[in-house]
């Protein structure tokens with residue numbers, strides 16, 4: 069379970085959110101909805117350890133996660149992030165994008181990492197793209213590579229930032245399918261989105277950043 073307690077963030081004197089309390093149960097899909105500029109991406113980046121919070125605490129399955137923006141070692145991989153622009157490594161193939169961190173960061177044996185990557189590639193319907201480079205992929209395919217790359221590090225939770233932005237209806241339907249498929253496998257997922265029909269399609273529960281959050 070992910071537990072967020074009394075999380076507060078300001079940029080200079082401007083309070084973006086204050087005293088946010090939220091839990092995500094294991095295997096749950098929680099969407100964070102709200103209009104552009106309300107602070108959803110900031111919130112997700114703090115949960116992922118990429119930005120410091122000003123106050124509060126985050127725990128995952130009972131262990132405290134750093135909120136100062138300095139998450140190191142194994143804690144760095146506990147929240148797997150799928151960024152809005154995917155952040156794939158352009159110089160590496162799909163398979164290399166997926167195996168890079170398991171081999172270099174998690175120090176997994178190369179053959180094991182390759183076998184696990186090929187399983188993720190098959191699960192996410194990317195078999196024919198495995199040896200292609202990011203520029204050769206559609207937006208929906210890049211999205212699935214980003215999901216596979218995050219899953220390869222065996223995170224405790226997957227966090228998505230606006231996963232349907234820039235995708236057409238067919239790719240959006242595929243993202244819904246993937247999120248539901250991962251949910252069946254028990255993966256805990258936190259999804260930031262302003263796409264309400266999409267949120268309806270995947271949510272076990274919605275957290276509305278516009279109405280459920282205090283700000284200065």
Ligand SMILES: Nc1ncnc2c1ncn2[C@@H]1O[C@H](COP(=O)(O)OP(=O)(O)OP(=O)(O)O)[C@@H](O)[C@H]1O
Pocket residue numbers: 079084102103104105106107108109110111262
């Ligand atoms: N580094 C920063 N310094 C100052 N203000 C910032 C910084 N980053 C974001 N903000 C401001 O904080 C607010 C929240 O931004 P954030 O990106 O978290 O919103 P959002 O809800 O995710 O919006 P979007 O859906 O457009 O990404 C915005 O008003 C933004 O301008």
